[in-house]
Amino acid sequence: MDNKNIILIERQDEERANLKKKLTEDSFEVVDFDNSMSAIQWVMENGNPKLFILEELSSPLDGWKTLDYLRTELGVKTPVLITIETETEIIVKKSQGFLTKPYSDDTLVKIKEFLHQIESIKETDELPKPYSLDYLDELSDGSLEFITESLALFNDSISEKLTQLQEALDQQQFTEIRTIAHSIKPSFQMLLNDHGKELCQSMEFATKPEDLKTLVQELKLEYNRIKKQIAIDFPTAHI
Amino acid sequence: MKKKILVIEDNPMVVKSLEFKLLKEGYDVSIAIDGRSAMEQLEANNFDLILTDLMLPFVSGSQLIEHIKKNHPNIPIIVLSTATQEDIITDAFNMGVDDFITKPFSPNELALRVKRSIGSFKNQFSHK
Numbered sequence: 001m002d003n004k005n006i007i008l009i010e011r012q013d014e015e016r017a018n019l020k021k022k023l024t025e026d027s028f029e030v031v032d033f034d035n036s037m038s039a040i041q042w043v044m045e046n047g048n049p050k051l052f053i054l055e056e057l058s059s060p061l062d063g064w065k066t067l068d069y070l071r072t073e074l075g076v077k078t079p080v081l082i083t084i085e086t087e088t089e090i091i092v093k094k095s096q097g098f099l100t101k102p103y104s105d106d107t108l109v110k111i112k113e114f115l116h117q118i119e120s121i122k123e124t125d126e127l128p129k130p131y132s133l134d135y136l137d138e139l140s141d142g143s144l145e146f147i148t149e150s151l152a153l154f155n156d157s158i159s160e161k162l163t164q165l166q167e168a169l170d171q172q173q174f175t176e177i178r179t180i181a182h183s184i185k186p187s188f189q190m191l192l193n194d195h196g197k198e199l200c201q202s203m204e205f206a207t208k209p210e211d212l213k214t215l216v217q218e219l220k221l222e223y224n225r226i227k228k229q230i231a232i233d234f235p236t237a238h239i
Numbered sequence: 240m241k242k243k244i245l246v247i248e249d250n251p252m253v254v255k256s257l258e259f260k261l262l263k264e265g266y267d268v269s270i271a272i273d274g275r276s277a278m279e280q281l282e283a284n285n286f287d288l289i290l291t292d293l294m295l296p297f298v299s300g301s302q303l304i305e306h307i308k309k310n311h312p313n314i315p316i317i318v319l320s321t322a323t324q325e326d327i328i329t330d331a332f333n334m335g336v337d338d339f340i341t342k343p344f345s346p347n348e349l350a351l352r353v354k355r356s357i358g359s360f361k362n363q364f365s366h367k
Contacts, residue, residue: 135343139260146255182321183249
């Protein structure tokens with residue numbers, strides 16, 4: 001039988017009830033907890049769900065420690081979505097993604113997309129890399145020097161622009177946000193990272209501060225995903 | 240003698256790519272990362288082609304094109320645009336730009352369009 005269980009750990013009653021309702025109405029079966037230990041206990045007694053949604057600031061174990069416990073102590077390989085509230089540098093691993101609050105209809109869409117993605121890559125058992133060098137490779141006829149310099153430029157310039165983006169957001173300078181998003185969009189496109197490109201594009205047209213805040217946060221995470229992968233792929237290049 | 244191209248663009252990855260490809264194609268390349276610096280370079284040098292973004296720090300794309308068309312009417316301009324800038328590109332064409340290339344550019348397309356723009360201007364003036 002298809003496992004439709006989702007374990008949801010969320011301290012805030014209203015948020016928990018809201019997301020549970022959305023998921024249940026979409027035919028998922030949700031087992032919800034306001035603390036991480038009860039959830040771990042449930043898994044030990046009942047087995048693995050289809051998906052975990054772990055709040056980053058859950059207690060007594062926070063989301064990351066809960067994830068670590070599930071993976072290392074219980075050997076659980078179930079996909080996990082972490083609901084983040086801080087700009088923690090995410091280490092993206094297999095079967096792992098993130099959500100942001102407040103939970104909304106978009107959250108439901110993201111959860112379903114994540115599950116779809118996980119299911120579609122089961123055959124290779126690998127999450128797709130967040131970037132590709134195909135474009136830079138074609139452009140430079142495979143020049144490693146050009147590629148590594150371009151990746152270093154990506155790391156440095158986007159890091160600087162994300163700082164500027166956050167400052168512009170804090171000061172509600174929406175024109176500046178659009179200008180920065182426009183400026184950095186090609187960098188994500190050159191690494192064939194569609195998600196980063198789409199986030200920049202959305203920023204160019206978003207008008208609500210709360211939407212921009214979420215987009216900026218997501219772009220930072222996407223940048224961190226790429227940066228981590230570059231560090232893995234080019235360990236000696238000092239990028 | 241090498242043809243001189245002024246690239247006006249503030250994204251360092253795009254700049255690096257354009258520079259790499261254009262140098263490889265045998266052009267002499269100068270870079271300006273904002274409109275102000277571009278105007279200074281235009282006063283100090285002669286260029287055969289300008290490749291420019293339209294959203295730049297300090298000087299807007301339309302201000303820059305206006306300036307180039309007024310003070311350097313013989314230099315062809317290719318606009319570096321993104322896929323979401325249809326209105327801006329249309330305005331740029333109305334102001335007299337010669338062509339546009341979408342970022343990130345296709346390497347072969349860049350080479351062809353640059354050659355064509357420089358060539359068409361050369362022919363235009365040789366017929367006069």
